[in-house]
Amino acid sequence: MRKFKKQWAYHLMLLPGIAAIFIFSYIPLYGLIIAFQKYNPALGFASKWVGFDNFRHIFNQPNFVRTIWNTLYIAFFKILGGIIVPVFFSLLLNEIRHTRIKRSFQTLIYLPHFLSWVILAGVISDILSVNGIINQFISVLGFKPIPFLSTPRLFPWAMIVTDIWKGFGFGTVVYLAAITGIDPELYEAAIVDGGTRFQQTLYITLPLLAPTIMLMSILSLGSVMNAGFDQIFNMYAPIVYETGDIIDTYVYRLGIEKAQFSMGATVGMFKSLVSCILVSLSYFMADRFAGYRVF
């Protein structure tokens, strides 16, 4: 009897959470049904069934194929830089012995991580604008100002570099934590054997950091469909759509601005499915190769 009562209370506690998730996660999941319909706001989910017509239509749009390519391109280099740069800086910071100086550097490079993409987009747009500070320096050197954010060739790289800028401080702290966990006896043994600092880094720190690097790479596989809506939406303009328009910004313009709900949902569903496969795969691989379980 007691045991039953206790169980009952646990189930009761779960109720609000289940309700919230059911309404705001499962109903929208069911709402993806409109990808197979011609959505009519008056009829809602009971709109006319059109099968795969929306998918056929969307895959024939040259703009859609373009957004997939842009998404993968931008996301790939963000992930790559987002691993290499923090590893590099964690190794550099690790060489600094004064805790206070080390922590000051950490704090400074950590700053952009805490600010929203809206604020950072405002700051970056200003810095990269034609009369922004970077172009002021370029002019002083005698070159013509470069409109970074309205040049299709440069736009994706502006996104990649500024994204790495925002996130590398955070990544550095993660890798630094992993380095701190390395057994100091290994370094002592290396010193006895006459190993230099550089050799210690190359033959002890890096190999022991490898599992963490691999884990972070595997986990980032799940985000190759996310090229960074918050960032790009706040900095792009029609002039750079050809290289800067990504799946999420495309869904927004299609679904919210043009109110083509079925088309927006179709693209969203495509992205959702691919992401789901990639995220599951990355969790599976993280468990298999790095012994890391998310849940």
Next chain:
Amino acid sequence: MKKSTASRTIFMIINYILLIATSLICLLPFVNLLAISFSDSAASTAGKVTFWPVNFTTKSYEFIITGGAFFPALWVSVKRVLLGVFVNMVLMVLTAYPLSKTKAQLRGRNIYMIFFVITMLIGGGLIPTYLLVVRLGLLDSIWALILPGALPVYNMIILMNFMRTLPVELEEAAMIDGAGPFTVLVRVILPLLTPALATVGLFCVVGHWNEWFSGLIYMQKTIHYPLQTYLQSLLKNMDVIMRLATTDYIKLLSLMSARTGRAAQLFLAALPMMLVYPYLQKYFTTGLVLGSVKG
């Protein structure tokens, strides 16, 4: 040995130069922003401002008090953070506690777990969620900013992992004394969990404070915009806001520009986070480490 110390010194000099340069790259954009916000219209338009105000003026800050909607938006954000984080915490604690039990203690525990974890892998995406919020009549209500993310599943799992590290003896002792599950949760578990609650609570505070997109799509009247959404509208429409705020637009333009006005508001909005983040850092790293505690 001597040679090794010489090369070490050279390395350390290069290392410090690199780290100082990188820290400056993270810091100087905000110094530039601050300098622009205190400069006058002519200097900013001519691109003369670097890291010190040119023709110092506080006109842009005076504008924030008299024109635009900075403070009303700030108030919306404060309400949103307080209400949103309260809802988050209640739901996370109530959900995480039963789920921290074993299969034997909570029948169906794994099924519940799958129910929550699936939403981390796949979701309906933007369009169905938007249509749902519209259907629920939440447009222009602060609840549209809070309910769709009422239970952050990832943070809930972090909290659950924390709970699993607590010794079971305390809980059992309280149960023997006749305390029910709710009493145990409030009197025994929560006091032991203060550091963990602080960590996930901070994640939620930063999340709500920085979020801007739901404000953009769910708030039709700009007066209901939270701060970040208001800032987002500034990035594109600062000149419109200035035009509407004054009867003598030409005179206003001679004192400040859209650029200086934007800079002032971006800086003011970034300031609270800049002041507190050095103290939040350690919670974020603990959260990160504990998030990976195996379940």
